[in-house]
Amino acid sequence: MTLLHPAAASAAAEDDAAIPLLSVDRLKAYYRLKLFGIDREVRAVDDVTFAIGRNEIYGLAGESSSGKSTLIKTIAGAIRPPLAVETGSVCFNFSDGTRDIYRLTPRELGEIRWKRLSYIMQGSMSVLNPVRRIRHSFTDFALPHVPEKGAAFAERIGRHLERLHLERSVLDAYPHELSGGMRQRVAIALATVCGPEFIIADEPTTALDVIVQKGVLAMLRGIQRELGSSVLFVTHDMAVHANLTDRLGIMYAGRLVEEGRTRDLFRQPLHPYTRHLISSLPQIGDDTPKKGLEGSPPNLAAPLSGCRFHPRCPLAIDICRREAPPMVAVAPGRRVACHVVTASPDAVAPAMEEVRP
Amino acid sequence: MKPNLLDVDNVSKTFAGRGLFSRRMKRAVRNVSFSLDADRPEVFTIIGESGSGKSTLASMILNTARPTGGSIRFEGRDLAHIRSRRDRVAFMSRVQAIFQNPFDAFNPLKPVDRYLYTAAEVFSGCRTKEARETRVDDALHKVGLSLAEVSGRFPHEMSGGQLQRIAIARALVSSPSLIVADEPVSMIDASLRMTVINLFRMLRDDLGVSIIYITHDLATAYYISDRLIIMQTGEVVEAGDARQVLAAPRHPYSIRLREAVLSVDGAWRGTGLDAEAIQPSLR
Amino acid sequence: MNTLKVLRDLFYYNKEFATGLLLVLIVVAVAASSFFSPYPPLDVYVVPPDLPPSWQHPFGTTSRGQDVFWQLTFAIRNTLLFGIVVAVISRVISLCVGLVSGYRGGWVDRVLMSLNDTFVVIPLFPILVLFYFIMRDQMTWGLLALIVALLGWAYDARLIRSIAMSLRTREFTRQAVFSGMGTGRIVWQEHLPFVLPIVFSTTLNNINWSIGIEVTLSVLGFTDINTPTIGGMIYWANQHTALVSGIWWWVAFPIALVVLLFIGLFLLAISMNEYIDPRSRLSRLGGQA
Known part of the structure; x- marks a missing residue:
């Protein structure tokens, strides 16, 4: 398995696990709006501290205005005004060294993107160029980050797709020719082809039908286990968290209010x-009144x-x-x-x- | 004999395929039939995924789209005979709608109460301001709000749950006997969702309003429905008592749908994501 | 959020808006000063002819014995008024056609849009010249404004229609229908506020466009030359071969002023466009941040 990340194999065995892959420390990120008569400060992420270890799926749950979307934007280093980081740090401890996202130059940030840190978003159309075949999206994103070029690169992508039970023929399709579920699978393939150590998944299945959703989640879990990557999985759907994540953090009003192993959290929420x-x-077969x-x-x-x-x-x-x-x-x-x-x-x-x- | 509240009789809807050369017809709804009893208010659920035709069926029941085959009768009267504005107003005062996205269901530039006042004026013939206010306040009280809380407020000042309750109050102003709710809670936060869902139960039990609840979510369907139908690509594949169908679905599609529902209990039993080999099909 | 605050912030943060506003205000001030003119606008030989700019006559005098500055105040007032009248009339038409067509769809849309397309393809200039030759002496300033307005609504009606079509699919429109609102109420109360910012920006462009038409027609003498306008001034200057005989100030000042107005309105229009977009983004942000 050439695709298997070297870090994954060593992580379990060595004491690497002591240092978490991602450490977010007292992070505050605010939106400051002062334009056209609007003057407000929105404290979307307010003093959040947490860490994600290697080879785990960390779930982030929260409703609208919980700040979870802002938090992942901040972690990915993808913030733009009016959003700004006030205090705190976001540190990745990649296999080739530690990096503070907000101390990197844009070039350094570009180097770790896709190779070490990748994303799966709710609307895969934002990654897949609608007027180009899927093959080109792979070339655009992955080619600069892998050693293989030319035929070897094509072979690597082909094998990666096979591993994800996708047919190689999807490479020749245009995004609009695929169903929503298929597009999301392609987005996952794209995000994992470089064997990243950290994957941020922002509600990747929210827009999908239930039957499709289950398959996509299973695929994501499968490839995560295989690569040994860490995943930060964000959704408001608690049933998805219960089935997918290892650990779970609950956000409310820009703050983390509870964190623990997913199972413990569901068994005994505090x-x-x-x-x-x-x-x-609500659950099928559960007749107790809900409020x-x-x-x-x-x-x-x-x-x-x-x-x-x-x-x-x-x-x-x-x-x-x-x-x-x-x-x-x-x-x-x-x-x-x-x-x-x-x-x-x-x-x-x-x-x-x-x-x- | 008293006519049924609603008869959906062998209804189909065919759209002409778009495109210069293709003359393909898309059959969004095929031969759907069901009836709602006038004396027994119930929550009737239509379950389906995207493309199942459930929303097309809803708009035909709401008379905003015409069936291309079959007929829909409300209290014995064929909807095809509703032509004039007066007939339409009379129909809308008896059959009301609740929409999916509460953040989009109110004009962001206008206060929310104007919809309630207009409904009171047009449907209930409230001529004076006092009469309208009383009517609107009554409707808001039924959903646990009051005119004082809502008056003059704009949509962005309220939560999704509040907006959806206002939308329900708006539908109740004319005292309808049927409400069609198309995915009414899919955009609402989990912590507020059950408040809205419980309201539907209250409408049925206390106000005798029948509800057609359209959803893709089997869990909430189980929670409030009396009867349900499951639709796949325009056809009803299974129909019956909600609890029976969801506890033991028979049609292969219903079974797949039922099995795809992720549940918290299922997660611990290991029937979750690892259970199956995943072979996606290229659609 | 009130309009004044918006205008204040636009003025502070948007250089185009500030410059545009300043230019338009200068032009408006010139137009307003016509009310203090010592000379009636149509009288000729009230001052010595052909004087170059001086302290007494800052913009010089014409070969017809008129003071260029005071003549210009009347001319720009009429020209500006012409532009505004055309813009207002054509906005009303394009709003009615665009909103109703976009909301109703179906056969209403088809009828209105085929009418609309007819007006889009009509060759504007020959029609105006034709009208002039038919009407001749009856061709007053007001009639010309009406004709130009009738020819100038079609493009913007299409723009408004496309917005109305997207508004029609929004859920609040369905909510309005099920609240018992008829077409009139939905179009004027629900949809109109959404197109107003764009109507405002097209108004500025339309004023520019109609002034351009008016100046062109006047220069060629196809209008009522007895109402002083910018085009009319240039027409008379040409009649007296002003440029050949070196009376450049008779032509230069009217052109300079109308160019100022053009640039001012154009800057206002583009800054409005800029404002229309981020505001919707920001208020959405404020709604559910």
Whole structure:
């Protein structure tokens, strides 16, 4: 397997795992708008710290205005005004050295893109040029980053497609000739052909039909396991997270509110918001009444004092209105930002039971 | 004998294929039939993926598109006979619609309440401002809002959940007996989604409104439907009691659809993504 | 967000807008000063003829014994007014046709658009000259404005129609239909606000275009030469072979002023275009950031 990244093989065995592949440290990214009578500051990412290890799928869950899209834009180093990083750092520990995304020159950033860091987006049409055959998209993106040229390059792409159970004939198709699911598979093939160490997947299956979605997710997981890459997978769909991700971070109003192994998080959610997300998820065969969350979603342009969830929180106490809860490790690999939970984790479950109908 | 609330009788819709040389016809809906009982309000769900014809069927029921075959009767009256503006207004006051994207369903440059006032004026004949306000306030109270909260507000000041509740209130102003909701929660955040879904249940139980709920999401369909049909490329492949069909689908397509639903419980049982070999077909 | 604030920010942040506004204001000031003119516009030989620019007559005097500056104030006022009248009339037509055609679609659209296309392909200039020869002395300033307006709406009606067509597919239009609104209400209350910024920018361009037409026709003498306009001034200057006899100021100042107006309106139009686009992006951002 020539395509297998050298880092993947070594990562499991060596102590590389101690240093996470991605470390995001106290990151703040704000939109500042001052134009045509609009004057506002939107705190889309507000003090987020987390890390992603090698060979894992890290899920990021959040609703609209949770800041998750801004967070991944910032991690990818793809920000443009009015969005700007206020403080904090985004560090990748690639196999050939550590890099701080915001200390790189545009050229250095261009070198790691696609080769070490690649993306899969919701609309694959933004990567696939609509007027050129798929083959050209591969040439444009991958050719500068792999040692093979000419026939060897074509062979590498062909073998990569086969590995993903795609026929080589897709190379001669135009994007519009393919179905939505097929385009998304091609986008995944394109993102993984250079064997990147880190893949950012931004709602790649949200626009797809259910039957197609499952296949695309399985394919993504398959290639991730094979390459040993890390994936940051963003979606609002909790059922997808449950089935795909290894670890999960929940965002609310620009902040990370809970993080842990996906299974643990679903089995025993700690943060009241996470609890609600999971308990209100309708499922076939589940006849318990579900309730929506009271109150309105957060307004990032006018952030509240204290915990940003407090107006909608059934557990809110006095301190929640005054002080923002810090992210605290309550168990190994488990962090939560909630005053009530960190004070007495045991008291939470019964209190939530009362709230649930 | 009292006529059914709605009879969809062998309805088809064919679009002429676009293009200079191709005369291919696209059959979006083929021979669909079902009826809703006037005395037994229910949530009737149409399940289908993109291209299944479910939205075309919805617009035919809403009389914004004409069937090319078969007929649709509302309270015994064929929709094809609705021609004048007066007939259309009378029809719309009995059959209302709720749309998919609440952020697009209100003019961003206008306050949201104007739709409610217009509906009160046109459908309920409220001549005075007071009469309209009372009518609108009543409708908003049914969805857990009040005129004071909504008055003069613009769409961007509200959440998707709130907007969709206002849209439901707007549909309720004329006291309809049937509401067609096309993917009403697919654009709404998960934490607010169930509030809207529960409202449909309330409409059925407390107000006696029948609902045609169009969705691709089997989980919410299971949660609120009484009966459902599953559509594939314009045809109904399976129909029946919602719980029975979803618990044990029979048609191969329904089975595939049912199996593709990712569930949280399924994830732990290992019936999730690793279970199958994935062979995509080039479409 | 109010209009004044928008204009203020445009003025501060957009150089084209500031320059354009300044130029247009200069021209408007010149036009406004016609109300203080010491000489009636149609009187001739009120000052000594053929004087070059001086302190007493800043723009000089004409061979007909008129002060060029004060003559120019009347001329630019009439020309500007002509442009505005044409723009307003043709905007009303293009709005009606474009919005209704785009919203209703079907046979209404086909009828209105075939009418529209007819006006697009009509050769403008021969028609105007033809009208002049038919009407002769009845060819007043107002009638010419009406004719030019009738010939100048078609392109923009198509533009407005294309916007209306995309608005028709938006969900809020369906919401309006199911709220019981008729075509009139949907078109004028729901859709009109969306096309107004573009109408505004096309208005500026249309003023430019119609002034160009008017000047061209006047220079050739195909208009009512007794109403002082920029074209009319150049016409009279040509009649007196001003350039040959070295009376350059009779031609240069009217041309300079109308060029200022052209550039000013053009800059305003492009800065408006720039504003129309990012504003929608920004307000969308503010809606669900």
